[in-house]
Amino acid sequence: MFTYLLRRLGVAVLVALTVSLITFSMIYLSGDPAVALAGEAATEEDIESIRTYYGYDRPILVQYGDWLFKALQGDFGQSHYLKQPVALVIFERLPTTMMLGLCALVFALVLSIPLGVLAAIRPNSLIDRTALTIAVIGQAMPSFWFALTLMLWLGIIWRLLPITGSDSWANFVMPSIALGYYITPAAMRLTRAGMLEVLSADYIRTARAKGLRPVTVLFKHALRNAILPVISLAAVQFGFMLGGSIVIETIFAINGLGFLAWESIQRADLPMMQAIVLVLSVFYILLTLLADMLNAWLDPRIRVA
Amino acid sequence: MASERILEVEGLSVAIPTPSGMLHPVQNVGFHVDRGETVAIVGESGCGKSLTSLAIMDLLPLRATRSADRLVLDNTDMLRIGERQMSDIRGNRMSMIFQEPMTSLNPAYTIGDQLTEGPRRHGQSGMSEARDRAVWLLEKVGITAAANRLRQYPHQLSGGLRQRVMIAMALMCGPDLIIADEPTTALDVTIQAQILHLLAELQREFHTGLILITHDLGVVARVADRVAVMYAGQIVEEGSAHRIFTTPSHPYTRGLLDCIPIPGKTARGSHLGSIPGIVPSLIGEMPGCHFAERCRHATGRCTSRPVDLGDGLEPDHRVRCVFSPEELQP
Ligand SMILES: Nc1ncnc2c1ncn2[C@@H]1O[C@H](COP(=O)(O)OP(=O)(O)OP(=O)(O)O)[C@@H](O)[C@H]1O
Ligand code: SF4
Ligand SMILES: [Mg+2]
Numbered sequence: 001m002f003t004y005l006l007r008r009l010g011v012a013v014l015v016a017l018t019v020s021l022i023t024f025s026m027i028y029l030s031g032d033p034a035v036a037l038a039g040e041a042a043t044e045e046d047i048e049s050i051r052t053y054y055g056y057d058r059p060i061l062v063q064y065g066d067w068l069f070k071a072l073q074g075d076f077g078q079s080h081y082l083k084q085p086v087a088l089v090i091f092e093r094l095p096t097t098m099m100l101g102l103c104a105l106v107f108a109l110v111l112s113i114p115l116g117v118l119a120a121i122r123p124n125s126l127i128d129r130t131a132l133t134i135a136v137i138g139q140a141m142p143s144f145w146f147a148l149t150l151m152l153w154l155g156i157i158w159r160l161l162p163i164t165g166s167d168s169w170a171n172f173v174m175p176s177i178a179l180g181y182y183i184t185p186a187a188m189r190l191t192r193a194g195m196l197e198v199l200s201a202d203y204i205r206t207a208r209a210k211g212l213r214p215v216t217v218l219f220k221h222a223l224r225n226a227i228l229p230v231i232s233l234a235a236v237q238f239g240f241m242l243g244g245s246i247v248i249e250t251i252f253a254i255n256g257l258g259f260l261a262w263e264s265i266q267r268a269d270l271p272m273m274q275a276i277v278l279v280l281s282v283f284y285i286l287l288t289l290l291a292d293m294l295n296a297w298l299d300p301r302i303r304v305a
Numbered sequence: 306m307a308s309e310r311i312l313e314v315e316g317l318s319v320a321i322p323t324p325s326g327m328l329h330p331v332q333n334v335g336f337h338v339d340r341g342e343t344v345a346i347v348g349e350s351g352c353g354k355s356l357t358s359l360a361i362m363d364l365l366p367l368r369a370t371r372s373a374d375r376l377v378l379d380n381t382d383m384l385r386i387g388e389r390q391m392s393d394i395r396g397n398r399m400s401m402i403f404q405e406p407m408t409s410l411n412p413a414y415t416i417g418d419q420l421t422e423g424p425r426r427h428g429q430s431g432m433s434e435a436r437d438r439a440v441w442l443l444e445k446v447g448i449t450a451a452a453n454r455l456r457q458y459p460h461q462l463s464g465g466l467r468q469r470v471m472i473a474m475a476l477m478c479g480p481d482l483i484i485a486d487e488p489t490t491a492l493d494v495t496i497q498a499q500i501l502h503l504l505a506e507l508q509r510e511f512h513t514g515l516i517l518i519t520h521d522l523g524v525v526a527r528v529a530d531r532v533a534v535m536y537a538g539q540i541v542e543e544g545s546a547h548r549i550f551t552t553p554s555h556p557y558t559r560g561l562l563d564c565i566p567i568p569g570k571t572a573r574g575s576h577l578g579s580i581p582g583i584v585p586s587l588i589g590e591m592p593g594c595h596f597a598e599r600c601r602h603a604t605g606r607c608t609s610r611p612v613d614l615g616d617g618l619e620p621d622h623r624v625r626c627v628f629s630p631e632e633l634q635p
Contacts (some may be wrong), residue, residue, distance in 0.1 A: 202408040208364055209403075210396035210423045210474070224413050300458040301412055 001303050004296060012289045019281040020071070023274050024064050032056075033270065037080065076275035081267040086275045090257065094279070096166055097249070097256035101241050103172050104180030105234060112184045113230065116191025117223060120199060131192070135185035143244060147178035147251045164253035175252045179244055183237040190233055194226030201225075228295050235291030239284030309379075311481050311514035312338040312361070312399075316374030319356050319365065326588040330356050332538040335375075335614075336531075338482060338514040343505065345525040345546070346518045347561070348535035351584060354518045355404065357535075358484045361516075362401055363391050379481050397427040400475040402485040402504075406468035406492065410459035416470055417455030423477045435477070442473040446503060465496045472504060482514040490520065498524060522562070526550050531621070534558045537595040538587050540614060544622035554617060554630040556600045594627070602628065 027033045034051040051057050076086035119128040155163040165171050199222055207221040249258035264272040296302040319331035331353040338344050346354050360371045376383040378399055403409045421435035443451035446469040475483050489497035505528035508515040532549040534542045542555040553559045560580040582599030593608035606627045614625045624630050
């Protein structure tokens with residue numbers, strides 16, 4: 001287990017470094033950053049002074065090292081637009097996005113795991129086919145369209161929930177559904193497939209031969225083994241959802257990181273975008289690492305090797 | 306001492322729908338087991354031994370249907386009780402050891418957890434009592450450092466050890482009947498006989514009924530009280546082990562025993578003798594003797610109508626053949 005963890009951790013660090021390098025080079029993707037910053041009316045001297053002021057005249061590797069070193073200390077520089085430390089702004093917005101992601105994940109799992117289990121107990125039954133239909137529709141439906149539909153019915157026609165803002169829990173209901181619904185189909189099908197496979201395993205027959213109650217057989221013996229891939233999926237999808245929250249937060253005007261990203265793109269606020277991408281990526285890496293560790297811990301064949 | 310009937314099976318049949326028609330892998334099987342008795346079921350691969358035992362446990366695959374005239378476990382009519390009461394019996398009064406020790410234990414739980422589950426479910430004992438019994442039984446089945454094993458996971462044990470755990474598990478609730486379905490087929494040849502002898506020993510010690518399904522005729526000859534020979538879904542001969550091994554009557558039984566006829570002289574690990582020809586398909590109805598295609602004595606009478614399991618050479622001996630047992634003796 002220990003060597004496994006160490007190896008896994010090493011990989012995670014390498015991936016994080018690669019991501020940071022890519023993120024860093026974002027500045028140069030859109031051309032000379034000094035020119036972009038200086039604006040159209042700038043003279044050659046203005047550009048030159050901006051270049052020295054921001055340190056863009058130094059060798060690239062030095063710039064990267066400097067940037068990374070500061071980023072590791074939580075210093076992402078100043079926002080070009082807000083004239084505030086980037087880290088501070090992100091720190092303010094991050095909890096909202098995490099909250100949204102978590103609510104969406106909980107919604108997705110609470111819906112998909114029981115449905116997947118039901119579908120697996122009675123394959124090809126009405127429940128199974130209904131669940132499959134939901135899954136297919138879910139995967140085919142663009143999330144922004146689904147979000148707008150929700151908004152239309154729940155918010156405007158029935159007036160059940162507030163449409164925009166992020167002040168109360170009620171504001172989170174629709175965005176969570178819209179965001180979480182996106183991963184429900186995959187989680188459900190994975191649960192179903194896992195359960196189907198596990199239910200025909202020999203140890204399930206052993207459990208039944210012991211006279212255990214159906215609930216015990218289903219949840220203790222079957223689901224425990226079928227759920228492992230769902231956990232990995234949930235972690236990976238949680239990362240994707242943070243990305244997806246750009247769309248959802250923008251639609252529902254939720255004051256989170258996704259909305260901030262959207263704003264920063266419009267303002268060409270490079271340090272801010274860089275920091276958001278880096279934070280989300282590192283978070284994603286941490287999540288997959290966590291999922292692997294959780295899986296290893298749940299699977300004695302890895303834990304007690 | 307009057308023998309006490311533990312299990313009575315009459316007219317047990319299993320049907321499984323397949324794309325090419327209804328499969329009848331078990332047809333009208335009947336036998337009985339007394340307390341403290343070992344009944345061996347032998348027969349070629351695919352003759353319906355596993356499905357017979359699963360049908361008794363009511364653990365058949367979903368699509369399979371079971372029918373029987375009589376299925377009684379020690380005064381409980383198993384045809385009349387619901388799934389709930391049936392699950393009260395499973396693992397409690399009747400337990401089963403499976404063919405595949407490597408996959409029959411749940412990889413996610415410790416040996417201790419899986420051993421104590423049965424007694425806890427059947428309300429026989431609390432956790433600590435169940436653990437004590439688990440340790441005691443693990444020692445009985447020859448596992449050293451038993452207390453430490455309880456904390457181990459299945460993947461940390463070899464196949465042989467896992468099957469010993471399965472045997473201990475079958476004994477946890479002190480059942481009246483144990484069904485052991487080829488408990489050693491998946492194991493290393495060197496420990497097959499060991500495990501079978503262990504099983505026979507425990508069966509004697511705990512005085513349970515034992516249905517032993519195996520290919521190992523050598524062990525059958527040593528440990529079985531009675532033997533049922535199955536061929537293509539039917540019992541073709543049934544009788545005391547002594548009768549079957551000394552004067553086998555049915556041509557199929559004789560074919561099986563050709564190379565290993567005498568108990569005591571039979572080599573360990575001897576397998577069923579091979580008889581030329583192939584087993585008939587069990588899809589749809591089949592008139593006449595199932596063995597006719599491979600039988601040297603086959604006549605027109607054999608295939609025209611169903612052949613019943615008729616009286617044999619002694620009261621508890623039955624043979625399914627148009628010829629009388631006397632006629633069949635060489
Ligand atoms: N779930 C199933 N669906 C369809 N056919 C099945 C199923 N299970 C078993 N059979 C068929 O029923 C017949 C009897 O199977 P069974 O497993 O009882 O044989 P067996 O005597 O235990 O053989 P072995 O010695 O190989 O274990 C076989 O021909 C097998 O192919
Ligand atoms: S009934 Fe006929 S074919 Fe069948 S075993 Fe007897 S002699 Fe052979
Ligand atoms: Mg079998």
